[in-house]
Amino acid sequence: xxxxxxxxxxxxxxxxxxxxxxxxxxxxxxxxxxxxxxxxxxxxxxxxxxxxxxxxxxxxxxxxxxxxxxxxxxxxxxxxxxxxxxxxxxxxxxxxxxxxxxxxxxxxxxxxxxxxxxxxxxxxxxxxxxxxxxxxxxxxxxxxxxxxxxxxxxxxxxxxxxxxxxxxxxxxxxxxxxxxxxxxxxxxxxxxxxxxxxxxxxxxxxxxxxxxxxxxxxxxxxxxxxxxxxxxxxxxxxxxxxxxxxxxxxxxxxxxxxxxxxxxxxxxxxxxxxxxxxxxxxxxxxxxxxxxxxxxxxxxxxxxxxxxxxxxxxxxxxxxxxxxxxxxxxxxxxxxxxxxxxxxxxxxxxxxxxxxxxxxxxxxxxxxxxxxxxxxxxxxxxxxxxxxxxxxxxxxxxxxxxxxxxxxxxxxxxxxxxxxxxxxxxxxxxxxxxxxxxxxxxxxxxxxxx
Amino acid sequence: xxxxxxxxxxxxxxxxxxxxxxxxxxxxxxxxxxxxxxxxxxxxxxxxxxxxxxxxxxxxxxxxxxxxxxxxxxxxxxxxxxxxxxxxxxxxxxxxxxxxxxxxxxxxxxxxxxxxxxxxxxxxxxxxxxxxxxxxxxxxxxxxxxxxxxxxxxxxxxxxxxxxxxxxxxxxxxxxxxxxxxxxxxxxxxxxxxxxxxxxxxxxxxxxxxxxxxxxxxxxxxxxxxxxxxxxxxxxxxxxxxxxxxxxxxxxxxxxxxxxxxxxxxxxxxxxxxxxxxxxxxxxxxxxxxxxxxxxxxxxxxxxxxxxxxxxxxxxxxxxxxxxxxxxxxxxxxxxxxxxxxxxxxxxxxxxxxxxxxxxxxxxxxxxxxxxxxxxxxxxxxxxxxxxxxxxxxxxxxxxxxxxxxxxxxxxxxxxxxxxxxxxx
Numbered sequence: 001x002x003x004x005x006x007x008x009x010x011x012x013x014x015x016x017x018x019x020x021x022x023x024x025x026x027x028x029x030x031x032x033x034x035x036x037x038x039x040x041x042x043x044x045x046x047x048x049x050x051x052x053x054x055x056x057x058x059x060x061x062x063x064x065x066x067x068x069x070x071x072x073x074x075x076x077x078x079x080x081x082x083x084x085x086x087x088x089x090x091x092x093x094x095x096x097x098x099x100x101x102x103x104x105x106x107x108x109x110x111x112x113x114x115x116x117x118x119x120x121x122x123x124x125x126x127x128x129x130x131x132x133x134x135x136x137x138x139x140x141x142x143x144x145x146x147x148x149x150x151x152x153x154x155x156x157x158x159x160x161x162x163x164x165x166x167x168x169x170x171x172x173x174x175x176x177x178x179x180x181x182x183x184x185x186x187x188x189x190x191x192x193x194x195x196x197x198x199x200x201x202x203x204x205x206x207x208x209x210x211x212x213x214x215x216x217x218x219x220x221x222x223x224x225x226x227x228x229x230x231x232x233x234x235x236x237x238x239x240x241x242x243x244x245x246x247x248x249x250x251x252x253x254x255x256x257x258x259x260x261x262x263x264x265x266x267x268x269x270x271x272x273x274x275x276x277x278x279x280x281x282x283x284x285x286x287x288x289x290x291x292x293x294x295x296x297x298x299x300x301x302x303x304x305x306x307x308x309x310x311x312x313x314x315x316x317x318x319x320x321x322x323x324x325x326x327x328x329x330x331x332x333x334x335x336x337x338x339x340x341x342x343x344x345x346x347x348x349x350x351x352x353x354x355x356x357x358x359x360x361x362x363x364x365x366x367x368x369x370x371x372x373x374x375x376x377x378x379x380x381x382x383x384x385x386x387x388x389x390x391x392x393x394x395x396x397x398x399x400x401x402x403x404x405x406x407x408x409x410x411x412x413x414x415x416x417x418x419x420x421x422x423x424x425x426x427x428x429x430x431x432x433x434x435x436x437x438x439x440x441x442x443x444x445x446x447x448x449x450x
Numbered sequence: 451x452x453x454x455x456x457x458x459x460x461x462x463x464x465x466x467x468x469x470x471x472x473x474x475x476x477x478x479x480x481x482x483x484x485x486x487x488x489x490x491x492x493x494x495x496x497x498x499x500x501x502x503x504x505x506x507x508x509x510x511x512x513x514x515x516x517x518x519x520x521x522x523x524x525x526x527x528x529x530x531x532x533x534x535x536x537x538x539x540x541x542x543x544x545x546x547x548x549x550x551x552x553x554x555x556x557x558x559x560x561x562x563x564x565x566x567x568x569x570x571x572x573x574x575x576x577x578x579x580x581x582x583x584x585x586x587x588x589x590x591x592x593x594x595x596x597x598x599x600x601x602x603x604x605x606x607x608x609x610x611x612x613x614x615x616x617x618x619x620x621x622x623x624x625x626x627x628x629x630x631x632x633x634x635x636x637x638x639x640x641x642x643x644x645x646x647x648x649x650x651x652x653x654x655x656x657x658x659x660x661x662x663x664x665x666x667x668x669x670x671x672x673x674x675x676x677x678x679x680x681x682x683x684x685x686x687x688x689x690x691x692x693x694x695x696x697x698x699x700x701x702x703x704x705x706x707x708x709x710x711x712x713x714x715x716x717x718x719x720x721x722x723x724x725x726x727x728x729x730x731x732x733x734x735x736x737x738x739x740x741x742x743x744x745x746x747x748x749x750x751x752x753x754x755x756x757x758x759x760x761x762x763x764x765x766x767x768x769x770x771x772x773x774x775x776x777x778x779x780x781x782x783x784x785x786x787x788x789x790x791x792x793x794x795x796x797x798x799x800x801x802x803x804x805x806x807x808x809x810x811x812x813x814x815x816x817x818x819x820x821x822x823x824x825x826x827x828x829x830x831x832x833x834x835x836x837x838x839x840x841x842x843x844x845x846x847x848x849x850x851x852x853x854x855x856x857x858x859x860x861x862x863x864x865x866x867x868x869x870x871x872x873x874x875x
Contacts, residue, residue, distance in 0.1 A: 004663055006514040006564070009523055010556050013549035016478035016651070041476045044810045074732060082742060086733035091796075093803030095731075112807055139745055146701060146748040146771050153593050153700040258698070261583070261591045292521040302518060305579030308587050328587045360526050367528010367547045374477050375814035 018370060020396040021379060024216050030231050033207035034223055035383045036216045039376055043113040045212030046376035047123060048106055050387055053200035055180075056102035056173050056318065057236040063173070064180020065188050068140060069196045070100040073107065075136025078129040082136050085126070094119045096126070102178065103238070103318050103388050104206070110377065113213040117222060124226035130197055137190045144185055148177075155256060156328070159263040159429045162254050162450075166425045167269050167322050169243040174321065204233025207387040212376040242319045244269045247423045249445035255432035262334040262430030266341050267324030268423050273316035273389045280406050280414035281314060286361040288312050288348055288415070289325055293360075295344050296325060304340065306333045314418075318389065323419065331431055335438035338426060342444070345421040352412035366400045454837045456813065458823060461658060465670040466642025469661055470823045470833045472649040474816065475548075480650035482554040483543040483820035484562075485828045487674065488638035490618075491537050491611035491759055494678045496625065499581070499618010502535040503626060504634050506577040508542065509533070513564035517573065520557050527553060530817075537612055538758045539828060545817045548651035555664040558646070562639060563668035566632055574631065578623055585617050593699040594869055601707045604691050604865035605763050609680040612759060640671025647824040647833075650816035681759045685709065686863035694776075694868045701748065702770040704779040706787070707865040710764045710858055713756040713829065720854045721764055723846040725752045726801035727793055728766060728786070733800055735786050736766065746774050746782050758829060764858075776868045790855035795848050802844055809840060 024036045055066045074096070076082040089096050094111040107127055111119040151157035161177050168175035179185075208227065210219045271281065282290075289296035289312025300310045306329045315321030325345070329337040372378050382396055428439065432449050440447050461469040490501050511517040524531045529546030544554045589595040599615035606613040646665065648657060687709050711717040729736045729752025740747040747768040755763045766787065768779045812818045819836075827833040835842075 004667070006556070006560060009515075009519075010552040012527065012547075012553070013551075015547075015549055018478045041474075042810055042814055044807070044814065083733065083738055086731065086738075087800065090731045090733045090800050090804050093807040095804070095807060110807065110811060112810060136742075139742065142745065142771060143741075143748050146769075149772060150593075150700045150748075150769075153698060155591055259591060261586045291525045293518060293525055298518065301580060302576070305576045306583070308580055308584040328583070328591070330583060330586065360522070364525045364528050368530065369528070370477065370547055371479055371528070371530060371545055374479070374816065375811070377811070377814075 020373065020399070023383065023393070025393055026220070028203065028223060028228055030203040030228070031205065031233065032203035032227055032230070033387060034220070035207065035209045035387070036214065036219050037211040037379055037383065038214060038216065039211055039379065040213050043213050044110065044376055045113050045116050045210065045214055046108065046110050046380045047119065048108040048209040048380045048384055049123065049127060049206070050104055050106050050209070050384055051201055051206040052104045052234045052237065053196070054102050054104040054238065055100065055178050056238040056240070058173065060171060060176065061184055062188065063176055063184040064144065065192060065196050066105060066200070067100045067179050068144060068185065068188060069193050070098040070105045070107070071140040071144065072132050072137050072193055073098055073126050073130055075133055075140065076131045077125045078131050079125060089122055092118050094122065102173065106384065108380070116214065120222045120226055127201055128230055132190060132194050132197070134190050137193055141185060141188070144179060145182060148179065148182055155259060155261070155263045155429045158254060158256070159265050159326070159427060162252060162427045162429065163265045163267070163322055163324060166245060166252050166427055167267070169245050172240060172242060174242060174319065199235040202232040202234050203227065203230050209380045209383045209387070211380040211383070238318055240319065242269060244423070249422055249424055251426040251439060251444050251447040252428070253432050253436060253439065253447065253449045254427070254429045255449055256429050257431055257433070259331070259429070259431040261328050261330055262428050262435055263328050264334065264337060264341070265324050265326050265427040266338065266424050267322055268420060268425060269320050270314045270323030271316070271418050272318060272320050277414040277417065278316065279403055280410040281418055283358060283361045283365065283403070283406050284353060284411045284415040285312055285314055286364060287353060287357040288344070291361070291364060295348070296341065299340055299344060300327060300337055304333070304336070306330070306337045310341070331434040334428065334430060334435045335442055338439065339442055342421055342424070345419060345424070349416050349419050349421060353408060353415065355408045358406070358408045358411050362404055362406060365403045369400055369403070454840065456819060456837055458833055460827070460833065463641065463662065463666055465666070465668055467665055467668070468645045468827055469658070470645065470647040470827050471657060472647070472819060472823060473652065473654055474649065475651040478548045478651050479545055479816060480548045480551045480648060480652050481543065481545045481816040481820040482551070482558060483541065483647045483649070483817070483824050484558055485539050485541045485645045485824040486639060487643045487828055488540055489536050489538045490614065490616040491677055492638065493614070496622060497630065498614045498622045500622070500626060500630065500634060501540055502616055502618065503577065503581050503623060504631065505533050505535045505540050506581055507569065507573065507631060508561050508565065510573040510577060511568045512561040513567040515557060515560050523553060523557065529554070535616055537616065541821065541824065543817060543821065551648070551652055552660055555660055559664035559668065562641065562644070562665065565635055565639070569628060569631055571628060574626070574628060578626065581623060582620060585620070589617060593697070594703060597705060597867060597869070600693055600695070601705060601763070601765065601865060601867050604693060604867065605687065605707050605709055607683060610683060611677050611679050611681055612757065636671065637675065641665065641668050642670045643674050645824045645827045647820040647827070649820035649823065677759065683760055685711070685761065686858065687865060688862060690861050690864040690866060692866045692868070694870065696870050696872045699869045699871050701772065702774055702776045702779060702871065703767060703869040704776050704783060705765060705767040705867040706780070706783055707763050707765045707867070708859055708863050709761045710754065712760055712762050713758050717854070718754070718756070718762065719842050719846050720850045721754045721762070721858070723798060723801055723843055724790060724851050724854050725754045725764055726805060727790065727797045727851065728752045730801060731804050735789070736768070736783070739786050740768055740782050744782060746770065746778050776870050780866060780868070787859050788855070790859065791852050793848050793851045793855070798846065798848055798851065802840070805843055806840055
């Protein structure tokens, strides 16, 4: 006999009030934004320097230059070789990371608090006095080219690249892989890398974010000391307008003979991060394919057993990134999976969403927000979003209230405005011989095997 | 860095369930984490992949929790959840806003105590399909996707419980029946084979009452049966064993694995620090020599598996460039590994400094804290080991590393697995 009534889930307790941690904001005279957040829980600090040196501002023939320049930073400085630099950083337990995206380059250091001043000095040395020796530039280029080759056999990477190529009008930055192409990377010379860093690694419209067990006064003085005499603004900025390649529904099968599974992507050009519909659209995406209990996953995984998982996603960028549903399914159910995905999209935009689903997705979004404020790195990356997309300083302080006030009607109208089942491009990477007939029989639109 | 001081408290219920509590209310979230002492090593021949299939079944509902309700309720609360199966254990975990701690305890206790009444053939068939898709996606359709099972088969003899892959074989998955599910549950998913850790924001005066209320009435099971097969083996392989695979891979990759002392051995710390000297960070030996200076490898990886049963594995791998041959990669790897007999103190210091940063970063997550506490309790009956982990590594001397390289990383203890791109005909 059970002593406890287990038949009902226990009710939630009281909400514990919790605010996004306090952030001190300011700027150096050279235009570099400064955001400092004290998080004394563990003796660790995350430093993130964001520069507007992104792939989005590069012309096609130069694609990959920003990524290569970022990667080549580990090649050494005017003061020390690449190996000595690695030893200096790791000797104090510092992890240096460089990540380059469409909007810019982030150079970050994670280090125990007692080694912060040394880490700061090394970060400044890496960014302000890079050397880019030819031998190291050639190495990172070869690594990048090998990476591209590796991706060419990875079905999921192939699918991502095919999505970019098929969603966007030819020649647009978003139509190509973010790392560039074999030919563009091969043609970037060492002097161009140096020139790129000289022109674009500039403090104007960039920012320095420091989160962790720190004294704000010390951070201010370290920032002035190491970054105060740096001047200028990046010479290149994004100035492109995004167009879809076509508004006609089409199917692309990238033949990968012998595949035991198909990688399926289905979607179209989405919407920019700055859209006023950002929150309702995020909620709409959560209930469509952003959680385990979303419509898509319950259908394809739990009801049909077609897949290990399926997700939908809007990639919010400074310009409209892709909206896509992605999954991997067995050959024999590829066509059925495509049909189910499309029918979920159609019923979403025809019938809209229910209050119950919106309530659940809002609760999820509001709750999960707190789970992502645990670490210095997580908070730094939130603050970086504010910088990159020009969000208001109190954006994250108000986030939970704002997400809770999204209405069912707003979600329905946002998904109707931004999801277009008639315009989707269906991209499949798989064994054409096994799937062509059944996919073609769906009659979705012109089909091409590439 | 000063000594870590992650607070913790231990309890044990009458049914044998071990509890670890670690309070920290800086963020209003709490992690609930259960480790069961069962993994692929407990699988009998003909039943490979069962521990992992069973993990999937644990999300299919229990007596009071309808199918998919577990996901729905945790997601509704704004929490995250997952589970993983490995050689020696299976773990289940949720992180939720702290006001929903009781929900997580209700869900975990219901499937620990009342899972079987909710099982049926349809759920088993559905999850079998999901697992087969997982296998296709993560192993069969991926370049190099089968490396771990090939390496295990080289390092461990056929009767050893680590010889077969965690994901199992399709034939064995197909053969699994509802009776197998019931027997597995009754044998291993018992409170006396589990550790429950709660870490994060909870009320210290109430938490044990909650644990007692939800888990206290679950009955203890029989003692856990011994491992199947024959887990005795020599400390080294005794030779260089090889497998050369021509596959649909883009670049040559050479993996060299070694049999090393088990996680429970004091010498495991020496293996961990040695692997850090070899491959952790960009000042490591393999990165410096193979990637930066000689430029034969595009990337290198090293890892010491924390495995319990008589011997663990240390692996090193190097992925080449389009024009690198496997012979070049193997020669370069071998040369650097053998040169570890001349390790220097400064390298040890660097490895320890990086390890400290990584550990503190991991501990920023209550979920990771809970996971490590569960592991140390289940494996070593000592969750406080988390606070002394760095000391254990700091105590490793450069002489020990040199001896380890000489005795454990030589040609009489190597499993060499080579992937070479299939030549186009």
